[in-house]
Amino acid sequence: xxxxxxxxxxxxxxxxxxxxxxxxxSAEKAAETLLRLPKNSSITVLTGFCVxxxxxxxxxxxxxxxxxxxxxxxxxxxxxxxxxHVSYVADPVTCQILRACLKSRKDDDSHVYEFxxxxxxxxxxxxxxxxxxxxxxxxxxxxxxxxxxxxxxxxRNMIGKNIDDWNPPVDEMLVQFKGKGIIIAVGxxxxxxxxxxxxxxxxLAPDGKTIIGSxxxxxxxxxxxxxxxxxxxxxxxxxxxxxxxxLIPTGDQVIQMIETALSAGAVEGVTRGEEQNSLNGTxxxxxxxxxxxxxxxxxxxxxxxxxxxxxxxxxx
Numbered sequence: 001x002x003x004x005x006x007x008x009x010x011x012x013x014x015x016x017x018x019x020x021x022x023x024x025x026s027a028e029k030a031a032e033t034l035l036r037l038p039k040n041s042s043i044t045v046l047t048g049f050c051v052x053x054x055x056x057x058x059x060x061x062x063x064x065x066x067x068x069x070x071x072x073x074x075x076x077x078x079x080x081x082x083x084x085h086v087s088y089v090a091d092p093v094t095c096q097i098l099r100a101c102l103k104s105r106k107d108d109d110s111h112v113y114e115f116x117x118x119x120x121x122x123x124x125x126x127x128x129x130x131x132x133x134x135x136x137x138x139x140x141x142x143x144x145x146x147x148x149x150x151x152x153x154x155x156r157n158m159i160g161k162n163i164d165d166w167n168p169p170v171d172e173m174l175v176q177f178k179g180k181g182i183i184i185a186v187g188x189x190x191x192x193x194x195x196x197x198x199x200x201x202x203x204l205a206p207d208g209k210t211i212i213g214s215x216x217x218x219x220x221x222x223x224x225x226x227x228x229x230x231x232x233x234x235x236x237x238x239x240x241x242x243x244x245x246x247l248i249p250t251g252d253q254v255i256q257m258i259e260t261a262l263s264a265g266a267v268e269g270v271t272r273g274e275e276q277n278s279l280n281g282t283x284x285x286x287x288x289x290x291x292x293x294x295x296x297x298x299x300x301x302x303x304x305x306x307x308x309x310x311x312x313x314x315x316x
Contacts, residue, residue: 003028004306004315005233008299012225015158020190020201022223027230028316030141030184030220031237037138037182039083044135046142046173046193047072047227048094050166051157052272062166064094065269066288067188068144070257071228073101074249075141075235080107081247082238087111087135091168093265100264101257115170128172132180140177141234142218143186144227147171147193150215158189160205160212171216178217185218186230188289194218226289228254229299240307240316248304251297258293262286 002010002024010021023029034043047069050062072088080086088098092114102109113135117127146155146167155164171193174183185194190202195214198221202213224230232249239247267273270283270290277283283290310316 004310005237005303008303008306009224009230009233011299015189015225016203017188017223017225019203020198020223022198022221026220026222027233028237030222030234031241033182033184033220034079034139034141034234035238035241037084040085041138042085042087042136043076043079043139043141044137045072045076045086045088046090046140046145046170047088047098048090048167048170049144049146049192049269050091050093050163051269052267053166062091062093064097064266065144066258066261066266067227067269069094069097069101069266070254070261070288071143071231073098073105073107074254074257075143075231077105077107078235078239078247082242082244087113087137089113089115089131089170089173091115091170097261097264097266101260104256104260115168115173117168117172119164119169124169124172125176128176131173132177137177137181139182139184140174141184141231142174142194143192143231144188145170145193147191147195147214147216149191149211150196150199150213151211153215156191156205156210156212158191158205158212160207160210174216174218183218184220184222184234186222186224186227186234187214188224188227188230190214192227195221197221198223226296228288228296229303232300233303236303236307237316240311245308245311248307249300250304251301254300255293255297258288258296
């Protein structure tokens with residue numbers, strides 16, 4: 001049976017989320033699983049999905065999308081305040097967005113680590129193992145992380161385009177960590193790392209033949225109409241369960257994080273920040289996943305109110 005949290009996470013379905021929606025209560029299960037870790041355990045948060053490129057000093061440079069980093073920071077810092085050691089790993093471009101988001105909150109940005117590797121198998125495995133050895137994580141929480149697909153190993157966007165050139169193989173962290181700790185993954189399109197558990201239900205690209213579904217597994221996949229919201233939900237549930245309702249982000253805090261990410265160089269993922277991709281204004285070009293920051297703020301306020309009510313009624 002769907003929980004009140006599920007109804008919020010699945011409230012927008014124009015990208016076929018309902019076809020591969022994870023088991024009801026997955027966000028709550030993820031929070032409970034992380035809270036079973038001893039305090040001071042290390043949790044590593046992964047994110048990063050570059051959706052386009054731009055010229056900087058005559059060099060083509062990937063551009064990160066605005067879904068992922070804001071939610072990663074809001075979630076990570078909740079767990080830090082719940083007495084866990086939290087670190088962040090992403091591609092170098094997304095790391096810039098993460099640092100900007102952390103600095104805007106006056107949080108420590110020294111725990112952001114860059115994954116630097118080509119797609120060469122030996123190189124990506126070595127880089128993943130280097131970071132895992134350094135961080136000694138007991139759990140990985142990943143959201144909106146570009147993933148190799150299960151059919152041919154290529155990273156593809158929602159329309160089936162190959163985006164390997166823009167996205168380093170950060171998903172190797174999950175492959176190397178599998179079986180060594182807890183992996184919780186958030187996705188909204190099925191092409192994110194950790195969504196392979198649902199691969200048989202993930203729709204094909206719009207051409208009806210190109211496979212985009214992730215080939216990288218998690219222990220608990222969590223689906224949400226945007227990954228920021230899914231990450232925020234897991235951490236917000238954890239805060240509520242720990243009787244720290246004060247840690248649940250407000251809508252205004254979510255808006256601030258999104259605005260910070262956009263100012264730092266991230267772009268809205270559906271339109272890639274371009275009016276020509278907005279379906280005559282149907283999609284917001286300044287925001288996340290086709291909607292303005294205010295919409296995402298409202299969703300977080302709804303989530304926050306819902307969790308407070310669930311706590312009062314003994315549902316958490």
